[in-house]
Amino acid sequence: KTIRHTMLPLRSVVPPVRAALRGAAARCGAAATRARPTELCRGTRFSPPPAVWSRALASSSPPTNVEVGAALNPLEKVRAPPMVYIYGEEMTRYASELCLREWIQPYFDTAGWEFFDLSCAHRDATDDACLSDAVEAGKRIGAIFKEPTITPTATQVEEMGLSKAYGSPNGAMRRGWNGITISRDTIHIEGVELGFRRPVLFERHAVGGEYGAGYAEVGKGNLVTTFQPEDGSAPTIVDSRKLDNDANVAVIYHNPYDNVEDLAHHFFRRCLDAKVVPYVVTKKTVFKWQETFWTTMKAVFDRDYKPQFLEAGLLERTNGDLQHLISDAATMQIIRWTDGGFGMAAHNYDGDMLTDEIAQVHRSPGFITSNLVGRREDGKLIKEFEASHGTVTDLWHDHLNGKETSFNPLGLVEAMVGALQHAATLDRDENPDDEEKEMVYRKVMNFTATLREAMHATFRYGQGTRDLCGPSGYSTEDFVKKVAWRLGRYLAEQEEEPPLPETWEPDMEWRRKENVDMDAVKTLFGQYDVNKSGNIDFNEFSRMLVKLGVAPKKEDGSVKEPDV
Numbered sequence: 001k002t003i004r005h006t007m008l009p010l011r012s013v014v015p016p017v018r019a020a021l022r023g024a025a026a027r028c029g030a031a032a033t034r035a036r037p038t039e040l041c042r043g044t045r046f047s048p049p050p051a052v053w054s055r056a057l058a059s060s061s062p063p064t065n066v067e068v069g070a071a072l073n074p075l076e077k078v079r080a081p082p083m084v085y086i087y088g089e090e091m092t093r094y095a096s097e098l099c100l101r102e103w104i105q106p107y108f109d110t111a112g113w114e115f116f117d118l119s120c121a122h123r124d125a126t127d128d129a130c131l132s133d134a135v136e137a138g139k140r141i142g143a144i145f146k147e148p149t150i151t152p153t154a155t156q157v158e159e160m161g162l163s164k165a166y167g168s169p170n171g172a173m174r175r176g177w178n179g180i181t182i183s184r185d186t187i188h189i190e191g192v193e194l195g196f197r198r199p200v201l202f203e204r205h206a207v208g209g210e211y212g213a214g215y216a217e218v219g220k221g222n223l224v225t226t227f228q229p230e231d232g233s234a235p236t237i238v239d240s241r242k243l244d245n246d247a248n249v250a251v252i253y254h255n256p257y258d259n260v261e262d263l264a265h266h267f268f269r270r271c272l273d274a275k276v277v278p279y280v281v282t283k284k285t286v287f288k289w290q291e292t293f294w295t296t297m298k299a300v301f302d303r304d305y306k307p308q309f310l311e312a313g314l315l316e317r318t319n320g321d322l323q324h325l326i327s328d329a330a331t332m333q334i335i336r337w338t339d340g341g342f343g344m345a346a347h348n349y350d351g352d353m354l355t356d357e358i359a360q361v362h363r364s365p366g367f368i369t370s371n372l373v374g375r376r377e378d379g380k381l382i383k384e385f386e387a388s389h390g391t392v393t394d395l396w397h398d399h400l401n402g403k404e405t406s407f408n409p410l411g412l413v414e415a416m417v418g419a420l421q422h423a424a425t426l427d428r429d430e431n432p433d434d435e436e437k438e439m440v441y442r443k444v445m446n447f448t449a450t451l452r453e454a455m456h457a458t459f460r461y462g463q464g465t466r467d468l469c470g471p472s473g474y475s476t477e478d479f480v481k482k483v484a485w486r487l488g489r490y491l492a493e494q495e496e497e498p499p500l501p502e503t504w505e506p507d508m509e510w511r512r513k514e515n516v517d518m519d520a521v522k523t524l525f526g527q528y529d530v531n532k533s534g535n536i537d538f539n540e541f542s543r544m545l546v547k548l549g550v551a552p553k554k555e556d557g558s559v560k561e562p563d564v
Helices: 010-027 090-104 120-125 129-141 154-160 169-176 260-274 288-304 306-311 327-336 348-361 393-400 410-429 435-460 466-472 476-493 508-514 518-528 538-548
Strands: 084-087 114-117 143-146 179-185 200-205 214-218 221-227 236-243 248-252 277-282 323-326 342-346 369-375 381-387
Touching (some): 084 129, 090 393, 114 129, 120 154, 129 143, 129 169, 129 381, 143 410, 169 369, 179 260, 179 348, 200 260, 260 306, 260 342, 288 306, 342 348, 381 410, 410 435, 435 476
Parallel strands (some): 084 143, 143 381, 277 342
Antiparallel strands (some): 214 248
């Protein structure tokens, strides 16, 4: 049962937590350097005080055949591949902990993961050393799961007792991981109508634009923007203008384009795999500097992908070529194209706004993914996965007040699934001759597919959260428990596919001794080798036993438990 607790104002909770964390940091020697990694930042789990945290949990599809070695046994945990896990705050911190405890850790040993706490209190206590540590670890390992975090407003700085207003950690991550793109895709549950009928993919350039802008408030005068080449050659005046107003804000930003080719390859490959129509979105008719983004994308498409898209029939509605959309037109088409089946790539700011629109058409930000893709200097792909929504403050306040909540963790779980799969893929690819790594990869892929199916089936049975199932929907904790039960059932019912039998030809002496009519045997074999593969698989063998009347029968009373 949920332990009810009293509401504690942030002003009374956070400063003691921050003081405690700073005390721990000082004991670890962090206070002396204020920038060095500390044990406080790595491998340690931090939670709000017990008075705030509730102890809410007490300790579809038919079974499928899986590859040899892919089945899981909760009595024999699999050591999870290396991964970085970043804690956030509020309702998503609480829900993530429930999902991790009830869905992941019964089957995987996560001791090898590196955990980092990026809550505001912890960033303040370590003077943001925890953020630089998390970025370094993510670059080294390459697979990251991140819970939503808070970027504090001026009011929140005061409420939380912070020493300053900390910026979003996402910018530091994009820079530290050489961010190429932020992939945002619609999430679909078969049998549940959301917004778009078919998948919608989006690539948002991960760097540049207004997010890295410099600015100053200035008065009347001349404003000159000058570029100084790194090689010491003559400077270039980018812009020069006279300011006539008494009050002006001068803003400057740039768009780095070295990685647009990488973005293009990532985008077009994903569109081909998902069988969706690609579009490139800019405002190049007005913002002339965006022309390079379009021409680079088009050159990669024409050179490397156009024949494949034509063969797949994905350019029929774009007159056989890659189509450019002005951002204004894209805004209108997103509302009209509710059948889905398209992908878009855009600059950083346009991508941010357009994916928010896609989220609203597809019900809410909880039903789209968010995946930062970067590349290390040695070419290794870095992928960070998170939910595209925030920390869900309103439900967190309800939770603190002892009210029952119904939080849908679908976006969080899709991020966990993506991070686990990428971690397993990296671990296997870096150790191609290691059979154990290959086995872990199979188990992870099977587990994540089964977890996704268990969660989707729970929604289909009307046992989801209230955003999809209405007032009769499950609470946050009951939904997690129901999915955990269904996941356990699905995994327990899985059977590994037996290895293919070796071909065997009876010797001549045996045939003479038993007086076997081999021609009749071949005819009989042909009746049951339905797919004419030269082998009888399990299904064909089962049908043969039934038809011959020799199939073993279940004992009386052996009835499969319903999946509800």
